[in-house]
Every structure is written in structure tokens, then in C-alpha cells.
Amino acid sequence: MRVLMYGWEFPPHISGGLGTACFGLTQAMALQGQRITFVLPRTSSTGSSGSPVTLLGCDQVEAEYSRTPEEFLEKYLTIETVDSPLYPYVNQEEYTKYMEAFARGRKDREIASDIPEKTTSGEGEYGPNLLHEIRRYASVAGSIATKVQHDVLHAHDWLTIPAGIEARRASKRPLVVHIHSLEFDRSGDHVNQHVYDIERAGMEQADRIIAVSNFTKNKITRHYGINPDKITVVHNAVIKRARAHAAPAPIKCPVKTVLFLGRVTFQKGPDYFVEAAAKVLSLRKDVRFVVAGCGDMLHRMIERVTELRIGRYFHFTGFLRGNDVSRIFGKSDVYVMPSVSEPFGISPLEAIQHDVPVIVSRQSGISEAVGNIFKVNFWDVRELADRILALLTYKPLRDVMTGEAAVELNTITWEKAARRVGEVYYQLEKAG
Amino acid sequence: MVNVCFYFQVHQPHRLRNYSFFDIGESHLYHDEAANGSIVRKVAAKCYLPANRLMLDLINRHQGQFRIAYAVSGTAIEQFRKFSPETLDSFRQLAATGCVEFINETYYHSLSFLFSQTEFEDQVAMHRQLIHDEFGQWPSTFRNTELIYNNDLATCIERLGYKTIITEGADRILQWRSPNYVYRPAPCSHLKLLLKNYQLSDDIAFRFSNRGWQEHPLTADKYTKWLHSSNGAGTTINLFMDYETFGEHQWQDTGIFKFLDHLPSQVLSHPDFRFATPGEVSATVAAEGEIDVPDFISWADTERDLSAWTGNAMQKDAMEHIFSLEGAVRETRNPDLIHVWRTLQTSDHFYYMCTKWFSDGDVHKYFNPYGSPYDAYTNYNNAAKDLELSLSREQ
Known part of the structure; x- marks a missing residue:
């Protein structure tokens, strides 16, 4: 199936679990024959996702994956980038800080794009605040749906949800919203109403929702009033890593x-x-x-x-x-x-x-x-x-x-997750 | 004549309370009396009391032709005394009919035979005395915890003067032979061996309420036909199972009590069939051949070996740890301490630490009060550490 996917950072520039998950899942999906066009925000100046990495705490970073993923990307995926400084886990405060730093250091940054890509023009400046930027990103990224052939749309988390909705309006294809994290997870009871509204609108308009766990599914039904029948749970996995059997075990100190x-x-x-x-x-x-x-x-x-x-x-x-x-x-x-x-x-x-x-x-x-x-x-x-x-x-x-x-x-694989996602697409196609 | 030989296992462990690392050296109370009390009362209400009532009724109704046997662990009897004396009374009533045999086991339902001959024999003797005190019988039949058995055990039990021993009719010891005969343990000269017919036993114990089973629903009529069809190909059909099958594992609404209610009259409708206790079978039927069991077998899981209790390094460690304290515990001559040490030998504690249950199915999960085998091991080990610490302070 042809999938137009709205996601985040990709190797070698990964700043968090969401990027890891997007990569692991799309890789397995591509190997199962799905044809994926992956849209992600990337600033023209850095060639990477706009993430000012030092502001973040992260779970996983590049190096282990840095070679094969690029070969993989060239082979199986079409990457569309949209010029935008959005990155996962961003909040308004960080966005403002980033924009200031961005304005200051624009000229100093290296240009190091190492992935073949087509860039959709940002058509002007970035939004003055995060919500404006998300809206601007949505309209630019959403318009890709009129140019790229696809059978299904797939958006990962709230920052890409407006883009997914925009794309669905443009192409009339079914939209899958994939929830890796909710405002309720990130902020507890002090939810940001704007973010909550975007999440809720996205899940209401989505044709199907994928939640990364039953834990998340329950939150979606409880806090967002979404019909549980619309939600499929697909657990994440981890990319197989060659076990370092040959290497001597690190010497553990008595402490x-x-x-x-x-x-x-x-x-x-x-x-x-x-x-x-x-x-x-x-x-x-x-x-x-x-x-x-x-x-x-x-x-x-x-x-x-x-x-x-x-x-x-x-x-x-x-x-x-x-x-x-x-x-x-x-x-x-x-x-x-x-x-x-x-x-x-x-x-x-x-x-x-x-x-x-x-x-x-x-x-x-x-x-x-x-x-x-x-x-x-x-x-x-x-x-x-x-x-x-x-x-x-x-x-x-x-x-x-x-x-x-x-x-x-060994039983927790991205192949399994990708098959489950494939089943969701298949059901949508049958229903469509 | 074919004997239908029922033996029911009645057991409750002393479950441990949530015993944290921070309790070590601070608190010497290991048991969860609240949980033990509520579980024993619950199982008594669902199983022991109604099942005993029905058994008594069946014995009376069939004027002594319905005969059964129980093995009631010492830890279960202790808890009946404390939390459900009426259960103990109902067992005494059954004993008084003369149609019920009580089987000897280790008092603490322990795995002591694997580690210490002295401890094993002590616990067998304790349980023997207990049976006599509670039910007025000196037992002549022995079953080891979880039907764990090998040649060495048979030798030991013959030496201790028993006439009959019970174990699992595992395929690998029987090979082409049928469990429906009386056998002689290979190293023994007069001890007789009765083997569980696991097919027919598990039809009741495990499959009775399984709607996915092609024989579901199982009626007394159908089951009796299976029993009767073995006529001429055996002298005893040994149906051994947990007593909690009735009302606890198979809930009342599955029809398990009705099944039991109808079974004796159906079985007895055939003139060649009768009910007999293990001791009676052994006394009236000659041994057909020898069974050689050099390696341990048990009645657990599909493997029918010791792996449910000693399969992983945590279980081995915990067991070796507890039995390594034997010398120090005995030296204290402190009955309370010895008792506590022995309650930690009960096989259930090690069963909870089994890691097979992720694949081996629900039976382990159902009985496990812990979230995982790791929680079970940690909790147990914390308590065992405290016991060890107490012993070093006593010295």
C-alpha cells in the first residue's frame, strides 16, 4: 500500500524515543512491502531536524544505526522534508528560546545534509510562536497530499496531527493517527488546552487510531472520550542489536x-x-x-x-x-x-x-x-x-x-508491530 | 474386579507477607496471616465444606461402597485449626465412616527428600503422628510432595514400613505399560506402587469445564463409560487430583458437584467395578511387574519432572539456602524457629519462582500470589535472610 506518513526525525539525527519508534516501524513496514513517503520537518540551515539537542533529555541517539539506516532510506523510503524548526517534545518556551538562538546563530551553523531529499519550500518565515508554526507546517505539509499518490495517511503524535487532518481534507484518504504520547502523559493534570484540543480533534477525525499500549488506549478513551473500537494497540519494539558476545564484558567495579x-x-x-x-x-x-x-x-x-x-x-x-x-x-x-x-x-x-x-x-x-x-x-x-x-x-x-x-x-519485534499496522490499513481499505 | 481408586490432595501453604529488604533484621514475622485466613476460609466455603458434605452423603448413601482417600498436609491442618475448625471437623466425620483412608506425606508439603534424609524422615513422622491424632489412623500409604518420586524414595519408604506408595503414571516410566495395574518399585521387595491415570484424572481436574474440549460437557454417564471400557485391561483406575478441583478450580456452576454426586451409582452399576482406597487396592491386588525410576518424576506440568521447583537458578539458590540452615536451626532447639524454618520449605514457595509459566500456561499463574517469579524470589529470599540473621544472633 502507498502510505503518506507524517513523522519526525530520522536517523542519524534522533533525539528521542519517538524518532526511534518511527524508524523501527517504517523500516519493518517497508520490508513488508509498504511504500512509504515520509514527511518530516527539517530546517534548511542545519539539514537536520531542528532539535536543539542540548535542551532535551533523550533516550536514544544515532550512532548504532548510522550506517544501515541511510542505505535503507535511499532504498525503500521517499523522504519529503518541510522547512520547519519543529521537533518532538517541543513546548512553547523551548520554541521561543530556539527561535532566538536560531536567529542569532543562523549563519554559524554547518550545512550537512546527508540524505537525498526533496524540500518543499517553507514559503516564508517560521511562525512567531509554536501554535502558529504548527498551523503553518500543517498547511505546507498537508498540501503534499495533493502531489504524492497514497492510499492511506498516517500521522505520529500531536505535532503532526494538524498536517494529517489537512492532508485528509485534501486527498480524502483515510487517516491513521498514531499515539506515542499524550498531553496527559507529558504534563499530568496541568494540560495545555491547545495541545489537548489538537490531540482530541485529531483522534476524533481520524479513521483509526493506533495506541502504543493498552495503558495509552485507556487514557485515550478516558480523557478524550474516544470510542475504544476505533483504537488498535500496537506495542513498540526495539531494533535488533548485535549482541557483543565476543567482546569482553565490561569490568564491573565493586561499587x-x-x-x-x-x-x-x-x-x-x-x-x-x-x-x-x-x-x-x-x-x-x-x-x-x-x-x-x-x-x-x-x-x-x-x-x-x-x-x-x-x-x-x-x-x-x-x-x-x-x-x-x-x-x-x-x-x-x-x-x-x-x-x-x-x-x-x-x-x-x-x-x-x-x-x-x-x-x-x-x-x-x-x-x-x-x-x-x-x-x-x-x-x-x-x-x-x-x-x-x-x-x-x-x-x-x-x-x-x-x-x-x-x-x-526476541519475540518483541518491529516486524510484528508492522504487521499489526498493515492489518489496520487493510481493514481501512476494506471498509473504504 | 476393577478398583476405582480416588485420592484427593488437600494442601494450603503458609503464604508469606510482603517482606521487604527493609524488614531484614527488623521483623521476624514472615507469614501473611490475614491472607492465609481469608484464602482458607474462602476455599473452605467453596470447596472443603460442600465437598466433604457431599462425600459423607455419598458414603452413607452407598452404605460403605463409596471409598476414598485424602492426603491433608500438616500446613493445611494447622490452618484449618486456626481459620476453619469446621473443615477439620468434617474431615474427622469422614474418617469416622471407616470408608476413608488418610495418606501420609511430609508435614510441611516440602521438598526435603531432595536435600536432607533426616529432615524428610522427621517430617514424615510428624505427619504420621498428626494423622493419628486428628483422624485416628496409622497411615500405611505414602505420597511425596507433588508426587515427586524415584527408586531411592521407594527404598526409603519401604524401609520406613509403608505398604503402598503413590506417584504419577508418567509415560516415560510406564512406556508401553498401563497405569491401571499395581506395580512393584524396582528396588523393593514388598512395597506396592500405584500410578495415577493422568488421562482420566485430568479429564476431571483440568478439562471438566473447558468448553474447547471436544468431550465438554462431561457427564457422569459418559465418564463412567470410559471407566467401564477398561474392564479386562486393568485392576485399578487411580484417579488422583487436588481436592480443590471441586468448587475451587472447577466452580460449582460448572456442574462439578452434580457430576460427583452421580458418579458412584453409575460406576457401581457394573458388577465388576468397586471403589477402593489405595491401601485396600494394595492389600487385595498383586503386583504385575516392576517399575524402574532412576530419575525423579512428579505430577507437574507436561514435563512431569522437578523443573517447576528447581528449574532455574533462583529456585536452586533459594532451596539450597534454606536447607543450608538445617544444622544451625536444629542447634537452637527452639521449636518456633524450627517451625518457621520448615514452613519455608513448602514447595509452593519455589513453585511461585518458576519462570516456565510464561509459556507453560495458566496453572502457575492461577496459583501465584506474586506478580512475577522475581517478586516471589525476592520476597522469599528477604525472609530467609532474616532467618539466617536470627540464627547467627542466637549462636
Whole structure:
């Protein structure tokens, strides 16, 4: 089938889980014979997605994928870029900051476009604020639907939803809205009404919705009043990584390392990580806690660690990319994802790939998709600390959990996800 | 004459409370008395009491021709005393009919035979005494926890003076032979071996309410035809199952009690068929041949081996840990501590840690109070650590 897809960043420029998911899914879909035109925003000055990466905390970055993806892109995908500074996880404040920085540094930036692409002209300046820019992007990107042949439209998350709606109006083709994350996940009860309205309108007008988990599906029906029959759950996966069997295992020092890796924001629950760490440290001191990522709660976290007098047991690495991510997983004894609300959560799967045992919050999609991990309620810091201590203390627990998880990981593939998406398209075609 | 030989397993473990790492050295209470109480009362209401009532009625109705056997674990009896004395009374009433045999096992439903001969024999003796005290019988039939069995066990049980032993009629020990005969364990001279007919037992225990099964619904009439069709090809049909099958695993609305209600009269309508307890079968039927079982078998899962309890490194570690404390525990001569240590030997704790259940199906999940085998191991190990710590302080 011919798919016109509105998505985000692509390798080698990946700043977060959404990019990872888009890439893994489209790659598998393309290999199953879907013909995909992938539309994404990209600034003309950088040739990459506009992401000012240092402002973000991220789950996964380029290097591992950097070669094959480009070959793959050339071979199977048509890329259409629209000149725009939009990027995933952007909010108004970041957008304004970015636009200022953009204006200042426009001339200094390198031009390094390494992917063959056609660029649809931005027709003038970027929007003065985020919502204007989304609207402007929607109209430019949506118009691509009149030029590119397609049977189905597929939009990923709220930033591309207006483009998807615009495209649907233009081409009258069915629209699939794919929800990787909701305003309710990102902001808890302090939702941005504009974002919520866009999400809701998109899901109401969509012909079908794909949610990355039942956890997300339930949120969609509960908070957005969407008919559950319209929603199909397609779990994410992780791109197979060659297991480094030949390489010697990294030498683990007697001091144990517990890792938090992700944006340091309300959604990811870094505060629960810190409180659990304090409890662990009350019983043993030979543990170090690593917070890898940036975000608007970072300063608060550093303050809290100081208040608790446990600063010397903490490392704040800032945002990590590529090999540094692999390296930090390799050095870790436990990976913790204490998210308050995590639609899926691919990074625990990456931890499993590195033979690191995982603890996730039950308030996540991953907790319904994987069995061989610990699951705790994000607010239960005592239980979280208990599970961290158990993994640090009981070697058979670690061994069995990582061994069984590695086997389980083989069953969690993008091929499976792509087949499910293909079924959704097929049903739409039949109904259409 | 063909014997229909029913034996029902009655067991409740002392479940552990949520015992955190932070409790180690702080609290020595491991058991979840609230959960144990509510589970025992619930199962009593759904299964033990109505099933015992029906059994008593059937025995009376058939004037002693309906005969059955139970193995009631020591941990179950302890909990009946505490949470459901009326259940224990109803078992005593059954014992008083003279039509019910009580089978000996390890008091704590433990895997002690795998680790310690002394501990095993102690628990067998404790349970033997318990059966006598509660039901007024000295048992002559033995079954090991989860029907775990091998030649060594048979040798030991013969030496302890038992006449009959029970295990699973696993294909790999029977090969071409039928479970419907009495056998002799290979190393024994007079002990008799009764083998579970797992096909016919599981038709009731597992498949009874399965709508996907082609024989569903299973009626007493149909089932009796299957039993009667074995006439001439066997001397005993051994139907061994968890007692909780009646009302707990197979809910009342599946018709399981009606099935049971009608079964005896149907079976007895054939003059060549009668009901008999394991001890009675063993006393009246000669052994047909020898069964050699060098490696352990059990009645669990499709593998019918020990993998449900010792299949992964967590289970092995937890079991080795608990039995490694034996010397120190005995030295304390502290009955409470010894009791607590023994409750941690109950096989259920290790079953909860089984990682096979992701593929092996629902049976494990159904019985597992933990979210995952990892939670089970962590909780158990925390408690075992505390016990170890207490022992080192006692010394």
C-alpha cells in the first residue's frame, strides 16, 4: 500500500524515543512491502531536524544505526522534508528560546545534509510562536497530499496531527493517527488546552487510531472520550542489536551502578528515583546513582540530592548520545524507569539488550508488554528501593531475569508491530 | 474386579507477607496471616465444606461402597485449626465412616527428600503422628510432595514400613505399560506402587469445564463409560487430583458437584467395578511387574519432572539456602524457629519462582500470589535472610 506518513526525525539525527519508534516501524513496514513517503520537518540551515539537542533529555541517539539506516532510506523510503524548526517534545518556551538562538546563530551553523531529499519550500518565515508554526507546517505539509499518490495517511503524535487532518481534507484518504504520547502523559493534570484540543480533534477525525499500549488506549478513551473500537494497540519494539558476545564484558567495579536514563521531567519520575536512592543508601553505601539526561526538573533534582546529603553518590551526566548511551548501560547493574506516565518506554528494552536488569513503573506501556522485569508503582519508593536492593544483592535473581528477558526480547519485534499496522490499513481499505 | 481408586490432595501453604529488604533484621514475622485466613476460609466455603458434605452423603448413601482417600498436609491442618475448625471437623466425620483412608506425606508439603534424609524422615513422622491424632489412623500409604518420586524414595519408604506408595503414571516410566495395574518399585521387595491415570484424572481436574474440549460437557454417564471400557485391561483406575478441583478450580456452576454426586451409582452399576482406597487396592491386588525410576518424576506440568521447583537458578539458590540452615536451626532447639524454618520449605514457595509459566500456561499463574517469579524470589529470599540473621544472633 502507498502510505503518506507524517513523522519526525530520522536517523542519524534522533533525539528521542519517538524518532526511534518511527524508524523501527517504517523500516519493518517497508520490508513488508509498504511504500512509504515520509514527511518530516527539517530546517534548511542545519539539514537536520531542528532539535536543539542540548535542551532535551533523550533516550536514544544515532550512532548504532548510522550506517544501515541511510542505505535503507535511499532504498525503500521517499523522504519529503518541510522547512520547519519543529521537533518532538517541543513546548512553547523551548520554541521561543530556539527561535532566538536560531536567529542569532543562523549563519554559524554547518550545512550537512546527508540524505537525498526533496524540500518543499517553507514559503516564508517560521511562525512567531509554536501554535502558529504548527498551523503553518500543517498547511505546507498537508498540501503534499495533493502531489504524492497514497492510499492511506498516517500521522505520529500531536505535532503532526494538524498536517494529517489537512492532508485528509485534501486527498480524502483515510487517516491513521498514531499515539506515542499524550498531553496527559507529558504534563499530568496541568494540560495545555491547545495541545489537548489538537490531540482530541485529531483522534476524533481520524479513521483509526493506533495506541502504543493498552495503558495509552485507556487514557485515550478516558480523557478524550474516544470510542475504544476505533483504537488498535500496537506495542513498540526495539531494533535488533548485535549482541557483543565476543567482546569482553565490561569490568564491573565493586561499587554498583543504578541508572536513570531519560528526560529529567515530571513525566519520567526522576524525583522518585532520587527518593528511592536515599532509601537504598540507608542500607548500603557502595552504590552510585547515575542520572543521564536533561530536562526542566534537573536543577530541582540536584537540589534535592544535596538536601538529602547524598550528592556524593550521584552523577548527573547530562544528555548522552550514541556510544555513551551504550557505555552507560554497559556499566550499569540496574536500570530504573520510574515514569509517572509512560505510554510505552523503549529504553527498558535497550537495557535488556545490554543485559541490564530492569525496574519499571506499572504506569507504563512496557509493563504490559514485557514479563521478565520488575514492576512497581511509581509512587512506592520503598518498593522501588527494595527491588533495587534485591537486584544488587541477589545474583541468581539478576542472572535469571536478564537471561529470561533476553529470550523474551526476541519475540518483541518491529516486524510484528508492522504487521499489526498493515492489518489496520487493510481493514481501512476494506471498509473504504 | 476393577478398583476405582480416588485420592484427593488437600494442601494450603503458609503464604508469606510482603517482606521487604527493609524488614531484614527488623521483623521476624514472615507469614501473611490475614491472607492465609481469608484464602482458607474462602476455599473452605467453596470447596472443603460442600465437598466433604457431599462425600459423607455419598458414603452413607452407598452404605460403605463409596471409598476414598485424602492426603491433608500438616500446613493445611494447622490452618484449618486456626481459620476453619469446621473443615477439620468434617474431615474427622469422614474418617469416622471407616470408608476413608488418610495418606501420609511430609508435614510441611516440602521438598526435603531432595536435600536432607533426616529432615524428610522427621517430617514424615510428624505427619504420621498428626494423622493419628486428628483422624485416628496409622497411615500405611505414602505420597511425596507433588508426587515427586524415584527408586531411592521407594527404598526409603519401604524401609520406613509403608505398604503402598503413590506417584504419577508418567509415560516415560510406564512406556508401553498401563497405569491401571499395581506395580512393584524396582528396588523393593514388598512395597506396592500405584500410578495415577493422568488421562482420566485430568479429564476431571483440568478439562471438566473447558468448553474447547471436544468431550465438554462431561457427564457422569459418559465418564463412567470410559471407566467401564477398561474392564479386562486393568485392576485399578487411580484417579488422583487436588481436592480443590471441586468448587475451587472447577466452580460449582460448572456442574462439578452434580457430576460427583452421580458418579458412584453409575460406576457401581457394573458388577465388576468397586471403589477402593489405595491401601485396600494394595492389600487385595498383586503386583504385575516392576517399575524402574532412576530419575525423579512428579505430577507437574507436561514435563512431569522437578523443573517447576528447581528449574532455574533462583529456585536452586533459594532451596539450597534454606536447607543450608538445617544444622544451625536444629542447634537452637527452639521449636518456633524450627517451625518457621520448615514452613519455608513448602514447595509452593519455589513453585511461585518458576519462570516456565510464561509459556507453560495458566496453572502457575492461577496459583501465584506474586506478580512475577522475581517478586516471589525476592520476597522469599528477604525472609530467609532474616532467618539466617536470627540464627547467627542466637549462636
